[in-house]
Amino acid sequence: MKRDVSVLLDVEVHAESLLEFQIAVAHQPGVEVIESLSFELGGVRRTAKEVSGPHGSRIHVLRCGAGNLRTEYSARVLGAARPEPPSDYDLALYLRPSRFVESDKMLGFAASEFGCGIDDPETPGRVAAWVADRIGYLPGSSAPSDSAVDTLLTSNGVCRDFSHLMVALLRAVGVPARVASVYPPGCMPMDFHSVAEAYVDGGWQVFDPTRLAPRSSLVRIATGRDAADIAFLGNHGGDITVNGLWVRSFVDGPLPYDDHIHPTTIN
Template identity: 70%
Template sequence: MKRDVSAHLDIAVHAPAALQLQLAVARQPGLELNESLALTLDGSEVVPREVPGPHGSRIHVFDSGAGNLRVQYRATVLGAAEPEPVAAYDLAAYLRPSRFAESDKLLGFAWSEFGCGIGDPEMPARISAWVGRRIRYAPGSSGPMDGAVETLLSGTGVCRDFSHLVVALLRAVGVPARVASVYAPGCFPMDFHSVPEVYVDGVWRAFDPTGLAPRSAYVRIATGRDASDIAFLANHGSDITVNGLSVTAFIDGPLPFDDFRLPTSIH
């Protein structure tokens, strides 16, 4: 499977800042990756430092002066990622509540609605389908500080909100769950995409309650507890404005069929 992905950012940096990018394809065994990353500040090259993160994630860290920052990333991805070993620490960490997946606030609701999920391999599919029915996809309907509770109460959101609610409900009923950012061929509107991953029968399986793109074509970028771990841009110590963002993701040939009721892995 050949996939071509890209991301372009146009950022106004209003004062010197320490910035972090997470938009490079995750390094995983089984993938052949041909990529380029170019950063310029007012036309001058900026060289970031790559920091490896969990699950193959890569954070590009750099200091930027004030000015107009342009970021261009392109990658061609061949092959299929091999399943990563499941660490005992991950199974513990991805059961805990987190900033945007406040499972501790949803314990009573989740148990009364779904019951106990421990030892029930069908629970992730039921919760993902429930969120897909319960929440309406509406671009611009949520803010960057909204979490799973706000999404449940409002009944609307974008992909990250769907992911947070699925993850929070699963953790609340005892099932380890995490969030992944991906390039998603076929996604409309095209953007960085966020999906929940769930520990099912000894492996991590992806669900997508939005149904926006076939999961077998996904390309993993970053993986973590919630959006705070997988943000494509983090700003420390300054004021910035994202003036432009464009993302592309294509696959050779027709898009594969996806039965969203069934679990699958991100390859």
């Protein structure tokens, strides 16, 4: 499948800051990426340092002073990713509670709803369907500091809230789970998107409880414990305002169908 993705990010930097961008397509075996990335501060080209993260994630680090920063990225993505074999460390890490995924606070609730899911390959699908049925997709209904517990209590959220809740419930019943940021062809409204991945039958399977985009069309950007690991923009030390964010992603040809039931991976 050939996919084209792009993003334009307009940021006002009010004081000197160290910025971290996670907008570039992840490095994955089997995937060819033809891409361009540029940063312009007040019309002057700047160069960022690329830092390699886990699971092929790429962080572009830029220290800049005050001014208007314009960031543009585009990529043509060819091929399909070969599955990444989980390490023993991954399986331990993605069972632990984290900042936005307080699985330790959901042990009793998750057990009463889903039982123990360690040896049941059907558990992630049941949890994804439960989250899809119980949580309403409502833009603006959550704050950046909201966690999985907040989503469970309010029953509303956006994609990151859906994936946080699903991952929290899975970890609570003993299934290693993580989140991924992706470019999502077919998603409406178009934006960066967050999905959940669960360890099933020896590998990572992707689930999207929002059901907003076909999973086989997704393009991986970053992977981690929760939103703190996969944020498209991090700011350290300064003050910034995001003036605008425009994301585009589409496939060459018809959009693939997804029943959101059968197992699949991020390609």
